Amino acid sequence: MTSHFPSLCSSRPPLAMDDLSLEKIEISGATLASLIQRASSSPSDVDGLIFGQIHRIVSSNLSDDPPADSLASSSSSDQIVATVTSFVCSGKTVSFYDPLGRVDSRRIDSLRVDSPDRLIGWFSARRKTANRPSMRELAVASSLSSQFHLPVEDLKNPKLTNMASCVFFLLTTPSSDQCIHTHEYRGYQFRSSKQRLEPRSVGIVNIGPAFRGHYGSFRPKSGFPPLICELDSSAMIVDRDEGSLGAKKQAVKDQKEIDALAEGLQVGDLKRLVGAEAANNTGGIEDMYEKMLAKVQSLASDVEKSSDRVFQQEKHNRKLRNRIARMGR
Amino acid sequence: MAFEGFPPLIADQLHYLLNHSPDSIKIENVWSGNKINPKILDRFTLVIPYCLDNIKWDVIYNSEYSIDAPDFVFGPDDEDFVPCSSTIVPDDDDDQISSLKKALSEWDNKDSKRLHVLIQGFRDQYVAYQRRRVGQVDDDRVKFEISTVLTRKGIEMQMVSGIDKPEEVKFAVPLVMDMNINKMMVVCPWKHQQKIYLQVVYPIVRKIESTPSAPRLKLVSSSELKALFSVDDVKLPPWMNEMCLAEYLPHLEETLERQIQEAVSAIDSRRSFIEALTLFLGRPLEADPTFCRQATFLTASGQFTFMVHFFFSTQFPKQQPTLVLQSCQHLNQSSVPVKSNLFTEYPWSPRWEVGRMAERVCDFLTDEAVNFKKYCNEVVLQH
Incomplete structure (x- = not known):
């Protein structure tokens, strides 16, 4: 299970590789639902990669007395939390590792495509089995942890600490058919010092005031594109005066994309919807909406056709696989 | 399957x-x-x-x-x-x-x-894994037992612990390994090799005690072996204070070896007894050819025809066979042939020759046939 591969995920070598313990694993309700949906809709067992971030949260135990040793006292109350933001499902088992559980980093790269998120671990979903890690799952978690690392995000103390991609999610279904209890999931952390998968509590983060605290340490991963409106109003000019040539070029490019969507209708034309001329111009807007709807409809039928083709191809693949499995009999 | x-x-x-x-x-x-x-x-x-x-x-x-x-x-x-x-x-x-x-x-x-x-x-790795776990137990007696008994082949160990269970170390020690019981049979009736194990359970007590308590001992064999030899009949030698397995096992194995030999030769004595019976009762209707634990003969007393079932224990000839008579002519109210009670007490001596044994049993049967006929008639009259 030992690896001789260098760290492939992080561009910087790990500075501190303590076997830190996670306090818990957080996942948004939507991501978890999507994960369960993917597992339950697949024809058989599947595995895949999970992405996210790991950050250090300092719990607030502030006091008026100056601490004697500020570093020691602050680190003692730190909590390290892993947050799952997305995942990718391989659609089969033994996808990015061999039957012994040795992870192949090239297969990981081809599976994650160019996901910008950081790899924090992996998941395994299997039906009608015990909800504890299998022999191979332990080996994969160990191999993955030894090959992939990511930095621990720490706002207060930005010194770089790395942590292994040690998160493991196990999704199972109960071995007897039940009406109510149909799915089980558990979160684990692989601890390299103990060579063991330790269960971790899974916190489900939802939107709402009660969960606001969870977003405090979060940095947005995908910024909105800079949508700069080309309005002739002078009030807007002040805001966008500064900016380099590159930013301007980017803005022009974005504008072109928006214009293509708007079917030649300029944003400035919207002005004409107000006032005396409005009645004459609504036709143009309606025209644009109709064109857009037609586009959406053709897109929908394209999607329908292509998913049918995907389904047919999958059926064909299954037949071929079954034929291969029967060969030699 | x-x-x-x-x-x-x-x-x-x-x-x-x-x-x-x-x-x-x-x-x-x-x-x-x-x-x-x-x-x-x-x-x-x-x-x-x-x-x-x-x-x-x-x-x-x-x-x-x-x-x-x-x-x-x-x-x-x-x-x-x-x-x-x-x-x-x-x-x-x-x-x-x-x-x-x-x-x-x-x-x-x-x-x-x-x-x-x-x-x-x-499974081989599991044996080694459990041995490592047992080796890590902080108990001087278990450590000593492991060090002295490990030269014996095939010992399996298990660590038993749980929240509501007392901690225990279990040993399964295969006994009389030199004796191949399967090969001692003329025709081996078993698919798997028959083995006898001594189960030893050491309670692990955290308190420091002067003398650790005696382990729990039990002989275990497969249920198939019971047709030849029942380990429940073996009286285990007592476990003395401060005794260890290495001292205990040789004596036990000696006893066991002798008893297995006796059990195998008991098959022959049962067979020759059944053969001796044929002189008086004719060929058996049915007989267990492997272990000779059962035989059934058809016989008659005048016009009254009936069957005699012989059941032999593994302790034959020390224990006499159990007899049951079954009528061929009388049915009870649920249309089942009328049977006698078990006969366990009748003239018998383990020191007699098999011919004498057969003769005396047949004498007893001649007498008992009259009583049984009377009993059958009563049962039939009742309904």
Whole structure:
């Protein structure tokens, strides 16, 4: 299970590789639902990669007395939390590792495509089995942890600490058919010092005031594109005066994309919807909406056709696989 | 066994495993992980005998990708059992671990022996794993027993612990290994090698005590062996204070060897007794040819025809056979042939010649036939 591969995920070598313990694993309700949906809709067992971030949260135990040793006292109350933001499902088992559980980093790269998120671990979903890690799952978690690392995000103390991609999610279904209890999931952390998968509590983060605290340490991963409106109003000019040539070029490019969507209708034309001329111009807007709807409809039928083709191809693949499995009999 | 639901190549491996394993492995549960066709089975629980108990391992294939190697889930108490990791046991077992790794990493689904090779290898690793666990127990007596008894082959150990269970160390010690019981039989009726084990259970007491309490001892054999020899009849020698297994076992084995020899020769004495009976009662209707534990004869007293069933204990001729008479002419109200009660007391001496034994039994039968006929007539008259 030992690896001789260098760290492939992080561009910087790990500075501190303590076997830190996670306090818990957080996942948004939507991501978890999507994960369960993917597992339950697949024809058989599947595995895949999970992405996210790991950050250090300092719990607030502030006091008026100056601490004697500020570093020691602050680190003692730190909590390290892993947050799952997305995942990718391989659609089969033994996808990015061999039957012994040795992870192949090239297969990981081809599976994650160019996901910008950081790899924090992996998941395994299997039906009608015990909800504890299998022999191979332990080996994969160990191999993955030894090959992939990511930095621990720490706002207060930005010194770089790395942590292994040690998160493991196990999704199972109960071995007897039940009406109510149909799915089980558990979160684990692989601890390299103990060579063991330790269960971790899974916190489900939802939107709402009660969960606001969870977003405090979060940095947005995908910024909105800079949508700069080309309005002739002078009030807007002040805001966008500064900016380099590159930013301007980017803005022009974005504008072109928006214009293509708007079917030649300029944003400035919207002005004409107000006032005396409005009645004459609504036709143009309606025209644009109709064109857009037609586009959406053709897109929908394209999607329908292509998913049918995907389904047919999958059926064909299954037949071929079954034929291969029967060969030699 | 329901193998129909498994894809053919998985069924082949399962067949091979169940037919070739030295321990009688069983399948307990079968499931399907396939959503499209839930009739295709691809996962099951194996019940594997270990240390006079069973361990359960789940084997998970993927029917959609049945050319892939299976995965395994071990027992809930064995989360540290990692049979394919050479980091934990760096020493002697390296050859086996590397061959196990090879069997998995170069998996060939057409090789029907593969699953058998893996399970057998895992079981060997499990023996070593439990031995390591027991070796880590902080108990001087257990440490001493391990160091003195380990030269014996085939000892299996198990650590028993749980939240609501007292901590215990279990040993399963195979006894009289030099004696091949299967070969002592003229015609061996058993598929598996018959073995006798001594189960030794050491309670682990955390308190410091002057003398540790005696272990719990029990002889265990397969139920098949009971036809020849019942271990429950063996009186275990007492366990003296401060005794250890290395002292205890030789005496026990000596007794056991003698008793097994006697049990095997008892078959011959039962056979010759049945043969002696044929002089008086004619050829038996039915007789157990392997262990000679049963024989049935047809006989008559005047017009009254009836059957005599002989049941022999393993202690024959010390214990006389039990007799039951069954009429061929009388049916009771539920249309079942009328039977007598068991006869266990009649003139008998284990010191008689077999001819004399047969003669005396037949004398007794001649007398008893009259009573039995009377009894049968009464039963018939009642309804």
